[in-house]
Amino acid sequence: MSKLFAVALGILTAIGGFVDIGDLVTNAVVGSRFGMSLAWVVLIGVVGICIYAQMSGRVAAVSGRATFEIIRERLGPRAGLANLAASFLINLLTVTAEIGGVALALQLATSVAPGWWIPVAAFGVWIVIWRARFKLLENVTGLLGLTLIVFAVALFMLSPDWGQLAGQALQPGPPSDEPVATYWFYAVALFGAAMTPYEVFFFSSGAIEEQWTKQDLAKSRLNVLVGFPLGGLLSLAIAGCAAVVLLPQAIDVTSLSQVVLPVAEAGGKVALAFVIVGILAATFGAALETTLSSGYTLAQYFGWSWGKFRKPAKAARFHLSMIIALLIAVAILATGVDPILVTEYSVVFSAVALPLTYLPILIIANDREYMGDEVNGRAMNFVGQVYLVIILAAAIAAIPLLIVTGAGA
Amino acid sequence: MTENPDAFQTDAAPPPAGQVLDAHLHVLDRQVLDRDDVPVTTADDLELDGIEVGAPIEPGSPRPTVSAILTGPQLVMRLFGGHAPAARTIRIPWRLVSEVGTVIHLGVAGDALDATWAERWVSRHLIGRIPGGRHAPE
Amino acid sequence: MLLSDLLDSDAVDADGRRVGAVIDVRLEVSGAPRQLLADTVVTGLLVSPHSRFSTWGYERRDEDGPLLIARFQRWLHRGTFLVAWDDVERVDEGRVVFRRGYTARDAALPRAPRER
Numbered sequence: 001m002s003k004l005f006a007v008a009l010g011i012l013t014a015i016g017g018f019v020d021i022g023d024l025v026t027n028a029v030v031g032s033r034f035g036m037s038l039a040w041v042v043l044i045g046v047v048g049i050c051i052y053a054q055m056s057g058r059v060a061a062v063s064g065r066a067t068f069e070i071i072r073e074r075l076g077p078r079a080g081l082a083n084l085a086a087s088f089l090i091n092l093l094t095v096t097a098e099i100g101g102v103a104l105a106l107q108l109a110t111s112v113a114p115g116w117w118i119p120v121a122a123f124g125v126w127i128v129i130w131r132a133r134f135k136l137l138e139n140v141t142g143l144l145g146l147t148l149i150v151f152a153v154a155l156f157m158l159s160p161d162w163g164q165l166a167g168q169a170l171q172p173g174p175p176s177d178e179p180v181a182t183y184w185f186y187a188v189a190l191f192g193a194a195m196t197p198y199e200v201f202f203f204s205s206g207a208i209e210e211q212w213t214k215q216d217l218a219k220s221r222l223n224v225l226v227g228f229p230l231g232g233l234l235s236l237a238i239a240g241c242a243a244v245v246l247l248p249q250a251i252d253v254t255s256l257s258q259v260v261l262p263v264a265e266a267g268g269k270v271a272l273a274f275v276i277v278g279i280l281a282a283t284f285g286a287a288l289e290t291t292l293s294s295g296y297t298l299a300q301y302f303g304w305s306w307g308k309f310r311k312p313a314k315a316a317r318f319h320l321s322m323i324i325a326l327l328i329a330v331a332i333l334a335t336g337v338d339p340i341l342v343t344e345y346s347v348v349f350s351a352v353a354l355p356l357t358y359l360p361i362l363i364i365a366n367d368r369e370y371m372g373d374e375v376n377g378r379a380m381n382f383v384g385q386v387y388l389v390i391i392l393a394a395a396i397a398a399i400p401l402l403i404v405t406g407a408g409a
Numbered sequence: 410m411t412e413n414p415d416a417f418q419t420d421a422a423p424p425p426a427g428q429v430l431d432a433h434l435h436v437l438d439r440q441v442l443d444r445d446d447v448p449v450t451t452a453d454d455l456e457l458d459g460i461e462v463g464a465p466i467e468p469g470s471p472r473p474t475v476s477a478i479l480t481g482p483q484l485v486m487r488l489f490g491g492h493a494p495a496a497r498t499i500r501i502p503w504r505l506v507s508e509v510g511t512v513i514h515l516g517v518a519g520d521a522l523d524a525t526w527a528e529r530w531v532s533r534h535l536i537g538r539i540p541g542g543r544h545a546p547e
Numbered sequence: 548m549l550l551s552d553l554l555d556s557d558a559v560d561a562d563g564r565r566v567g568a569v570i571d572v573r574l575e576v577s578g579a580p581r582q583l584l585a586d587t588v589v590t591g592l593l594v595s596p597h598s599r600f601s602t603w604g605y606e607r608r609d610e611d612g613p614l615l616i617a618r619f620q621r622w623l624h625r626g627t628f629l630v631a632w633d634d635v636e637r638v639d640e641g642r643v644v645f646r647r648g649y650t651a652r653d654a655a656l657p658r659a660p661r662e663r
Contacts, residue, residue: 064511065440065512072438073438074603075602077487080438130542130546131546132546133546134546302450303441303448303451303480304448304528305447305448305519311542311543311545311546312536312541312543313536313537313542313543316528316531316532316535316536316537317527317528320535363603366612369510369511375612381613385613385615419628419654420651420652422591422631422653422655423631425575425657427575428575428577429574429656430573430574430575430587431572431574431604431607431656432554432571432573433554433570433600433601433602434607454551455550457549457550457553457589460553462639463638463639463640464637465637466636466637472578472588472590472632473548473632474578474588474589475574475587475589479549492549503587504581504582506583508584516583
């Protein structure tokens with residue numbers, strides 16, 4: 001069990017990146033419209049985030065510096081501020097969506113309207129950030145979030161035609177009834193979701209919360225290699241379930257109930273109970289991750305004292321900024337906006353913020369002043385630069401695709 | 410250094426007598442931590458003592474020194490240009506610096522500095538008033 | 548005077564001809580000893596003929612990775628040189644004037660310590 005807890009940080013980070021409320025819905029939408037033909041994007045995304053999370057974790061462990069401190073130092077205050085503004089906005093939109101997602105999951109469980117759950121969810125997120133130790137937060141949400149494996153179980157129980165699924169995956173390209181631009185829009189959205197900057201902000205800050213040092217490099221690598229591929233597999237399982245149940249019947253995914261429909265079909269009430277617990281844990285975990293990331297990025301840019309390992313009175317502005325972020329999230333949700341629509345937009349904007357986040361990480365991972373002997377090897381640098389090109393391409397294509405396809409309508 | 414075909418002939422610089430730092434590369438925008446490793450601020454600018462604008466420099470006159478790390482409204486000035494009135498800039502005298510590496514370490518506790526007044530204010534008047542704010546997380 | 552005032556100034560020689568922009572200020576911790584550190588003195592200015600600022604320093608250090616970025620940065624900041632403070636005649640608003648016959652020195656930094 002303690003071995004499992006050792007990788008809790010990686011699992012929790014991956015949950016926020018691959019199966020938060022926005023991803024749950026996007027994966028189901030993708031499965032219901034494109035089958036498995038976008039599976040290759042998830043694969044590319046998983047490799048990308050593994051590489052960069054590993055780099056930022058290594059930098060945090062060896063030099064003690066979290067990613068956003070490095071962004072400010074390497075990019076300078078202007079570009080750093082641009083990144084801060086974009087990242088903070090994305091974080092805020094995502095926090096809003098996650099709190100909404102928690103409320104939606106509670107609605108699934110209790111049939112009480114989500115409007116009542118929103119303040120409860122926001123308060124729950126805050127009280128955990130205020131009082132719970134980081135390790136506890138990590139272990140509980142990570143472990144409970146793993147119940148989303150029920151999607152994979154359900155996929156098996158549905159006895160799908162594996163050949164057909166594999167065929168879809170190996171033939172990348174839009175199906176005949178979907179326009180090419182929309183296919184690529186979802187490709188960029190999935191890639192942006194897999195490599196969302198708050199994942200590395202959270203992972204590197206979490207490494208410092210857990211006080212990793214040079215001795216913990218193996219642990220850091222393990223966290224990355226267990227957490228993110230697991231997240232990718234869950235993503236694929238969700239898409240697979242949708243491909244098997246929703247695609248043939250042309251069911252549109254418009255709410256959380258369609259997302260869980262395949263699981264209910266496969267395993268009845270028991271499976272449904274598991275998946276609701278999983279969704280609740282995953283959205284709550286993602287809410288924690290993104291709220292903390294808002295605090296981390298602001299504090300690290302301005303040089304404020306931060307960290308859950310300090311008592312709140314010793315990291316006052318850090319905690320204040322998170323409280324304000326949660327209040328704004330509740331205010332946005334009170335206007336009645338659909339939280340899931342909010343995430344679809346924020347996922348695309350995160351694709352735009354990617355280059356400003358990942359370039360400094362690659363630079364610092366090569367800097368001997370920070371890393372001593374633990375600088376990147378040639379192979380890591382090569383793959384890192386290849387991914388920079390992919391990231392740049394996705395960032396440039398994101399907004400035009402958003403406009404042309406009307407957000408994937 | 411890799412051979413640069415564009416390089417013109419330069420003389421060697423004299424050997425350094427102490428740690429060599431490039432101000433923008435090594436000091437600006439780095440974190441400033443106090444003696445207990447608690448973050449104080451980011452170094453937004455540096456104050457140099459001994460340079461008079463417009464005045465000719467006599468050969469052999471003493472070299473300028475770094476007198477303070479600046480923060481506060483200094484960041485806005487660096488982003489957009491212009492100068493803040495001297496009274497509003499927050500100074501951390503350079504003589505308080507004990508080490509410059511990937512971060513700048515001070516030899517004093519942060520609470521003693523002007524630079525931490527905003528943190529102390531928020532701590533005392535807002536965060537400290539919420540129940541549990543003064544306790545370590547459990 | 549503020550560091551940010553010096554940075555990005557035009558560097559001109561004694562004839563008023565622009566030779567580049569001041570991209571950095573070289574410091575040395577070697578002045579009179581104080582309680583914690585010795586005084587940190589300005590030993591020179593780094594001038595780049597082709598660029599206005601350099602935040603990564605590839606042109607002054609022998610870090611080589613990542614390869615494409617290092618190559619591009621070295622090209623961008625090619626010809627960067629160091630001018631000793633003794634060769635500075637005058638500092639004006641937005642402009643630094645060097646003495647006649649100033650020496651352009653090697654901008655390379657001493658090697659970074661390998662042990663963390």
